[in-house]
Amino acid sequence: xxxxxxxxxxxxxxxxxxxxxxxxxxxxxxxxxxxxxxxxxxxxxxxxxxxxxxxxxxxxxxxxxxxxxxxxxxxxxxxxxxxxxxxxxxxxxxxxxxxxxxxxxxxxxxxxxxxxxxxxxxxxxxxxxxxxxxxxxxxxxxxxxxxxxxxxxxxxxxxxxxxxxxxxxxxxxxxxxxxxxxxxxxxxxxxxxxxxxxxxxxxxxxxxxxxxxxxxxxxxxxxxxxxxxxxxxxxxxxxxxxxxxxxxxxxxxxxxxxxxxxxxxxxxxxxxxxxxxxxxxxxxxxxxxxxxxxxxxxxxxxxxxxxxxxxxxxxxxxxxxxxxxxxxxxxxxxxxxxxxxxxxxxxxxxxxxxxxxxxxxxxxxxxxxxxx
Numbered sequence: 001x002x003x004x005x006x007x008x009x010x011x012x013x014x015x016x017x018x019x020x021x022x023x024x025x026x027x028x029x030x031x032x033x034x035x036x037x038x039x040x041x042x043x044x045x046x047x048x049x050x051x052x053x054x055x056x057x058x059x060x061x062x063x064x065x066x067x068x069x070x071x072x073x074x075x076x077x078x079x080x081x082x083x084x085x086x087x088x089x090x091x092x093x094x095x096x097x098x099x100x101x102x103x104x105x106x107x108x109x110x111x112x113x114x115x116x117x118x119x120x121x122x123x124x125x126x127x128x129x130x131x132x133x134x135x136x137x138x139x140x141x142x143x144x145x146x147x148x149x150x151x152x153x154x155x156x157x158x159x160x161x162x163x164x165x166x167x168x169x170x171x172x173x174x175x176x177x178x179x180x181x182x183x184x185x186x187x188x189x190x191x192x193x194x195x196x197x198x199x200x201x202x203x204x205x206x207x208x209x210x211x212x213x214x215x216x217x218x219x220x221x222x223x224x225x226x227x228x229x230x231x232x233x234x235x236x237x238x239x240x241x242x243x244x245x246x247x248x249x250x251x252x253x254x255x256x257x258x259x260x261x262x263x264x265x266x267x268x269x270x271x272x273x274x275x276x277x278x279x280x281x282x283x284x285x286x287x288x289x290x291x292x293x294x295x296x297x298x299x300x301x302x303x304x305x306x307x308x309x310x311x312x313x314x315x316x317x318x319x320x321x322x323x324x325x326x327x328x329x330x331x332x333x334x335x336x337x338x339x340x341x342x343x344x345x346x347x348x349x350x351x352x353x354x355x356x357x358x359x360x361x362x363x364x365x366x367x368x369x370x371x372x
Contacts, residue, residue, distance in 0.1 A: 049139035055095030071117030084108035106137035132165035183208030278304035342366025
């Protein structure tokens with residue numbers, strides 16, 4: 001598919017296919033090309049950005065030109081240094097989450113403020129910032145609501161800052177709010193060498209909890225143990241996960257674990273439920289292996305009066321105060337060296353499709369970043 005030639009000018013409608021790209025305005029496809037129809041605003045020309053042209057696999061991601069954004073009321077424009085690659089990006093790209101197409105992909109990143117809009121106080125051009133809610137972050141520039149910006153601790157590098165907002169605050173709410181861990185907590189953490197899993201394992205153990213980890217390879221299992229897991233199990237070494245993992249868990253943890261943090265989803269769900277103690281809690285926060293199909297709630301009864309929840313970050317950052325609390329603790333711990341920030345792979349912006357492929361195939365450990 002040809003690049004989206006988004007020109008900073010008004011254009012009459014010539015074709016039947018009219019789209020809206022959030023923050024850039026309406027665009028039309030006519031014949032073999034794309035053209036902007038009254039884009040919202042532009043500065044000094046075009047910038048590079050990655051759009052999802054339709055719901056589908058990584059192949060629908062396209063590097064294109066769009067007008068540079070201008071800061072509206074309550075917004076700033078940031079020159080992006082690095083953008084975080086997350087499973088939520090793949091869910092939106094693939095159509096698991098309802099989205100308009102085309103749209104500029106990505107919500108997370110870090111960089112320097114280059115323009116400040118009206119009604120913004122306390123933020124200046126040149127400030128280094130990070131964010132977890134900046135739609136359109138797979139781009140050279142992005143307009144972000146000022147209230148969503150996270151101040152960076154002094155001395156923190158921009159790649160580490162881009163790696164932390166979404167996954168770091170996710171790990172934080174999981175073990176501080178969804179299921180507050182304590183020194184008596186025994187937790188099963190799936191994909192404990194991954195971006196969220198590695199941070200979550202560190203946070204749980206820093207609060208005195210015990211982590212039994214799972215991982216896809218022996219190398220990843222060793223990485224999980226380096227994050228503090230007392231035990232690390234390899235999926236490929238357990239032929240029947242649904243029946244054998246719960247047995248292993250009960251050898252390691254008596255009557256079962258207090259809580260399972262499961263971001264893998266379909267492939268691990270049955271094993272997760274069966275690994276819980278009576279009145280244990282299942283926290284399903286992702287679906288890296290696929291979405292969990294509907295299931296009979298009676299299974300919670302027969303499993304031992306179990307609890308289950310499907311949380312998401314937006315409901316744990318409802319206020320500016322709550323967001324700054326979570327971000328402050330996570331970014332502060334990373335800046336002080338108490339929290340390791342594993343960056344597993346970096347890709348140039350033009351290789352966003354390869355980054356999605358690597359993430360979805362679970363080939364990576366730690367965070368995946370696009371370097372802009």
